[in-house]
Amino acid sequence: MIYPTIYITGSGGDISSIEPLVTRLLPMEKAGQKPLVLLANIKKNYELKVQGQISKDAQYPMIEFGTVAKTDSGALFSAGLQKAVSYLVDHYQVPWINLVGYSSGGTGAVYYMIDTAEKSSFPPVNKYFSLEGEYNDVTNLVTGEGLTDVLENGPLIKTAMYNYIADNYTKISSKTQMMFLEGDFDTEKQTDSAIPWADSFSIYHLFKKNGNEIAITLYPTKYRHSKDPTNPVVAKYVKNFLYGTP
Template sequence: MKKIFIALIALLTLLVACTRKVTVENVKKTSTPTLFIHGYSGGKGSFGGMIDRLETSSIAEKSLVLTVDENGEIHEVSYAKPTQNNPLVQILFQNNKSDEFSQAQWIENALLFLKEKYKVEKVNLVGHSMGGVSSLRLLLTSTENHSLPTVEKFVAIASPFNSFVDLSPNETIQNVLNQGPMEKSQRYLEYESQMQNISPTIKTLFIAGDKNDDTAGDGAVPLADALSMVHLFKQNGNPTNEKIFTGGNAQHSKLHENTAVDKLVAEFLWSDN
């Protein structure tokens, strides 16, 4: 009986693992690392599941975990050297409640580390919540540092670029996508004034969640906020896409556990279609 029970548990575990796999057609394998950057108060679990699912699905390979301490020093855990198998690099901040300016500097330090140690010349950035905000701050302020790897693609998942500002009266999501938000926070105004620093070659994807309740957002970040940068990037000439996920799995912290999000991110980063 005990052996049967163990066998059933093993089978159930296998079935669950299979249902969590991500299917992407025509995956192009490259040596360009993709950096995953967690949000405010986040940690290894924030993107750990997505990274594991992408690896289990043979789409990409978990390569490095880089922890950046408050002094900007890099502490490395290596799983595999960046290779031709779409290497995944998880960035962790020792102080996970710091501001976007500090985190932008820490991301820059991680990029320099990758270039100096592994000769990395190109990267992709994927940020959840504040991780997207800090990544954008890096893109806006690091233009003078020509020693950094080139950012090819940028994915922002549920990032509050407009400081949690919701729709104004009579404003629609389509208005925000076409013209930008009516109410602009100080953060957003800074971004707007520095968009000329962004290379128009960077391809971007903005993901937002809508729980389909009365919040018009993912329960933490309003839809209007998560999509507030779409207009500015399109205006800047960047190839830009946006996607709204709906339902219970579109809640703020569930978006990076949503296999539909996994699939979209993987297709954007690596599909050869």
């Protein structure tokens, strides 16, 4: 029986963007010495490539997930993730999973939770950690709109990416605990250098309304968005939220 955490890469498709974070976290007690890598090729009908294996003593293994080809499509990420999780379920007993979604991988994680919510063959998501996730197609605040407005009522400009979540978020279990982490790289522009805070926090109000236990955090950083998974501060936030260790 395993309780895996899947670390979902960004739009680049390969695992290089998320791997530094996992490397900082390993080895951890009962997590194993190295991650299992699952690559679902979105250009080849989600053909799954498995690299490595979960050691027998790893009760809480870390798994890196990539889409091989570049994409920021939540739908493609979701389909690939379903292939990966199906593999885990076929080979192991999996009572629940955790998800960590980085950048566009955040879009994929939330789409996955929506798309599998009513499919009994998929295990429930215990915790979801959003690392500078994208949920509104990189949409900034508009004139007269403040971040507080977005947190309370959502964004004024709503893209198709956001609307899919807004139309379906109630399918996601209110028992899933969530944390949304955003880097304060540029306070004046309210951005982590790539994703506006207003985008990354755009769906906060939805899950607050859904009854989820959810926290949002802005933290000061000199790391640009693309380098955020290498930040030791990020690793501490992940460890504390997912594993209860500082």
